Amino acid sequence: MDVDARKLRILQAIVEDYILSNTPVGSRTLSKTSGLGVSSATIRNEMADLTEMGYLIQPHVSAGRVPSAKAYRLYVTQLLPQGMHEEELTSARRAFTSRVRDMESLVSQGAAAISDLTHYTALVLTPRQSDLTVRSLHLVPVGRERALLVIVTDSGVIRDTSIRVSSRLDAQALYTIGQMLTERMRGLTLREVREMLYGYAASSDADARVLSGIADLAAQVEKQTGSDRVMVGGAHSILYYPEYADVCRARAFMDALERKDSLIAMLRQGEDQLSVRIGTETGIPEFSDCSVITAPYRIGRGHTGVIGIIGPTRMPYARMLDMMRMFSQEMTAALSVKE
Amino acid sequence: MDVDARKLRILQAIVEDYILSNTPVGSRTLSKTSGLGVSSATIRNEMADLTEMGYLIQPHVSAGRVPSAKAYRLYVTQLLPQGMHEEELTSARRAFTSRVRDMESLVSQGAAAISDLTHYTALVLTPRQSDLTVRSLHLVPVGRERALLVIVTDSGVIRDTSIRVSSRLDAQALYTIGQMLTERMRGLTLREVREMLYGYAASSDADARVLSGIADLAAQVEKQTGSDRVMVGGAHSILYYPEYADVCRARAFMDALERKDSLIAMLRQGEDQLSVRIGTETGIPEFSDCSVITAPYRIGRGHTGVIGIIGPTRMPYARMLDMMRMFSQEMTAALSVKE
DNA sequence: TGTTAGCACTCGCAAGCATCGAGTGCTAAC
DNA sequence: GTTAGCACTCGATGCTTGCGAGTGCTAACA
Numbered sequence: 180m181d182v183d184a185r186k187l188r189i190l191q192a193i194v195e196d197y198i199l200s201n202t203p204v205g206s207r208t209l210s211k212t213s214g215l216g217v218s219s220a221t222i223r224n225e226m227a228d229l230t231e232m233g234y235l236i237q238p239h240v241s242a243g244r245v246p247s248a249k250a251y252r253l254y255v256t257q258l259l260p261q262g263m264h265e266e267e268l269t270s271a272r273r274a275f276t277s278r279v280r281d282m283e284s285l286v287s288q289g290a291a292a293i294s295d296l297t298h299y300t301a302l303v304l305t306p307r308q309s310d311l312t313v314r315s316l317h318l319v320p321v322g323r324e325r326a327l328l329v330i331v332t333d334s335g336v337i338r339d340t341s342i343r344v345s346s347r348l349d350a351q352a353l354y355t356i357g358q359m360l361t362e363r364m365r366g367l368t369l370r371e372v373r374e375m376l377y378g379y380a381a382s383s384d385a386d387a388r389v390l391s392g393i394a395d396l397a398a399q400v401e402k403q404t405g406s407d408r409v410m411v412g413g414a415h416s417i418l419y420y421p422e423y424a425d426v427c428r429a430r431a432f433m434d435a436l437e438r439k440d441s442l443i444a445m446l447r448q449g450e451d452q453l454s455v456r457i458g459t460e461t462g463i464p465e466f467s468d469c470s471v472i473t474a475p476y477r478i479g480r481g482h483t484g485v486i487g488i489i490g491p492t493r494m495p496y497a498r499m500l501d502m503m504r505m506f507s508q509e510m511t512a513a514l515s516v517k518e
Numbered sequence: 519m520d521v522d523a524r525k526l527r528i529l530q531a532i533v534e535d536y537i538l539s540n541t542p543v544g545s546r547t548l549s550k551t552s553g554l555g556v557s558s559a560t561i562r563n564e565m566a567d568l569t570e571m572g573y574l575i576q577p578h579v580s581a582g583r584v585p586s587a588k589a590y591r592l593y594v595t596q597l598l599p600q601g602m603h604e605e606e607l608t609s610a611r612r613a614f615t616s617r618v619r620d621m622e623s624l625v626s627q628g629a630a631a632i633s634d635l636t637h638y639t640a641l642v643l644t645p646r647q648s649d650l651t652v653r654s655l656h657l658v659p660v661g662r663e664r665a666l667l668v669i670v671t672d673s674g675v676i677r678d679t680s681i682r683v684s685s686r687l688d689a690q691a692l693y694t695i696g697q698m699l700t701e702r703m704r705g706l707t708l709r710e711v712r713e714m715l716y717g718y719a720a721s722s723d724a725d726a727r728v729l730s731g732i733a734d735l736a737a738q739v740e741k742q743t744g745s746d747r748v749m750v751g752g753a754h755s756i757l758y759y760p761e762y763a764d765v766c767r768a769r770a771f772m773d774a775l776e777r778k779d780s781l782i783a784m785l786r787q788g789e790d791q792l793s794v795r796i797g798t799e800t801g802i803p804e805f806s807d808c809s810v811i812t813a814p815y816r817i818g819r820g821h822t823g824v825i826g827i828i829g830p831t832r833m834p835y836a837r838m839l840d841m842m843r844m845f846s847q848e849m850t851a852a853l854s855v856k857e
Numbered sequence: 858t859g860t861t862a863g864c865a866c867t868c869g870c871a872a873g874c875a876t877c878g879a880g881t882g883c884t885a886a887c
Numbered sequence: 888g889t890t891a892g893c894a895c896t897c898g899a900t901g902c903t904t905g906c907g908a909g910t911g912c913t914a915a916c917a
Contacts, residue, residue, distance in 0.1 A: 206880070243880065426762070579867050579869095580866085580907090
């Protein structure tokens with residue numbers, strides 16, 4: 180059997196009706212409201228075909244039809260209405276840019292901002308940074324035996340951590356050490372820096388305090404740069420959708436959000452382009468009734484992070500895709516201006 | 519009427535039974551399980567008195583009794599069992615200290631750690647910092663026209679923000695400016711620094727770039743130090759309590775957690791000592807079925823932050839009080855070692 | 858005078874049952 | 888190919904009923 184033009188139009192009407200109403204769509208209501216100009220009986224016939232083909236699901240024999248994941252997939256791939264809601268988009272853009280003005284807040288508050296503006300749960304994956312190259316290193320005294328290590332990379336990203344240093348080192352000495360480290364490490368990747376520092380810790384004949392300081396530093400650098408980090412914003416948004424009126428489901432959803440490693444894997448998969456994953460396509464069982472829209476953002480030369488939203492499969496895809504595309508552009512723009 | 523010793527014992531038994539079971543406590547079960555050595559009829563008489571006095575509530579005539587907020591208050595004030603669960607406490611202490619090893623993670627991850635260990639929603643209020651005094655300032659170049667401003671205070675707290683600076687300033691110039699600023703501002707409070715910087719911005723005859731950089735900086739300092747910040751951890755913990763099986767209630771709870779200003783006001787109220795607030799004592803309508811336990815922690819000389827947990831009034835108060843006391847000690851210890 | 862056994866009574870809860878109505882599938886007519 | 892008509896399905900709603908945990912009261916007892 181073939182999905183002809185009329186079937187497509189009916190399917191589109193069902194999906195869009197269901198997205199708004201969250202109740203099974205009946206043939207009678209559809210023939211009245213959709214403006215297709217055919218009677219309910221005709222629509223019933225087509226619906227029977229679409230059900231047979233797996234695009235529609237009947238919760239029970241005397242209820243209307245509900246779109247399946249396959250239907251959403253078809254809808255997103257072929258049926259998305261284009262270029263609407265310009266005014267909504269520009270106001271969201273304004274709200275977003277005014278909130279994430281500086282780079283630090285971009286990643287930490289980005290998730291909250293995206294969630295606020297979409298009313299879905301937002302995910303932000305920070306770029307992996309082991310292969311950024313170092314531009315300079317600085318040591319700033321912050322107290323007895325403590326210094327702040329600042330690493331400036333060629334993408335302008337700062338990683339700063341507090342480390343322990345020898346009490347014999349004053350501000351001037353730390354400044355000099357910073358310059359020395361900069362000279363030796365400029366142009367190396369963070370991974371190389373980490374390995375070099377482990378080398379130092381093993382071979383240097385300086386006193387134990389400096390040794391342990393450097394080892395500390397290496398460990399910190401490794402921890403902070405080697406692995407992806409993911410931020411979740413607005414997890415409670417899900418409670419506003421009737422799909423999650425059951426607390427057990429909401430709980431399972433939120434627990435899944437805590438398992439950062441699987442989230443990271445999911446986000447990394449759609450790393451290079453705007454993508455929609457529907458139901459089981461997410462690869463996470465708890466999200467099999469959800470859809471995930473992800474978009475990459477770039478920081479410096481080719482290092483990508485990912486932003487995403489997650490919500491019930493019943494989602495206004497067109498609007499959300501436009502929004503995510505916009506957020507991605509804004510994040511990338513914000514991060515490249517600051518270099 | 520008087521609350522005699524036997525009434526107290528019965529009330530204690532009811533509260534503790536209810537905390538575990540979350541079902542109204544009946545006279546028959548109580549006489550069998552509590553080991554009070556009196557019959558159910560006697561307990562019924564006492565229960566009737568306690569109900570009349572406002573300590574117990576009857577959901578309906580043929581259900582057992584449920585403790586009122588007044589009962590919890592009496593329980594917390596007079597009836598708390600002392601010095602138990604040492605082993606649980608030490609294991610929690612170990613888990614906590616291993617997770618919040620350095621100062622940066624202490625505040626940001628503290629909320630998550632406390633929530634994980636208590637299974638309640640955790641709150642961490644950062645100390646107000648406008649009256650810390652400055653020890654030194656540093657400017658670190660992080661890219662074209664951008665520098666990292668690091669403020670070191672006498673409590674060892676670092677506030678760092680990224681600011682815009684003139685492109686004509688290289689690393690050496692920034693270092694010198696940092697030294698100059700340090701000389702002028704050492705010993706001033708952050709508030710004075712902010713005002714001084716506004717003065718600079720208004721009066722200086724340097725070029726516009728430096729002016730705007732300084733103004734930027736002043737605004738940032740004001741933003742980051744003037745106001746309290748509160749972190750919420752484990753908001754979804756609430757979903758595990760049957761009291762919040764209704765999604766509407768859970769939603770109201772989480773929405774209330776988003777209103778940071780009222781949270782801050784609540785936390786600041788119990789600022790100086792370990793405190794329990796029950797039901798309406800929290801001062802937040804959405805939390806009128808909740809209890810809040812807060813404990814102060816100290817950073818440097820006298821600057822206090824507050825940690826707290828929030829959950830249903832049906833809460834194992836003795837254990838949680840011990841835990842919060844411990845967390846408060848650990849936070850204070852961790853923050854004073856790092857000075 | 859305080860405690861206890863006994864008993865009638867209350868009322869939420871779950872199960873059973875009838876009713877309702879939105880929506881379907883099928884058939885026959887257009 | 889489309890449509891009107893009609894019997895049928897089945898979840899949702901609402902009502903009744905029986906059950907049982909728990910109460911309050913009374914009278915007997917120590």
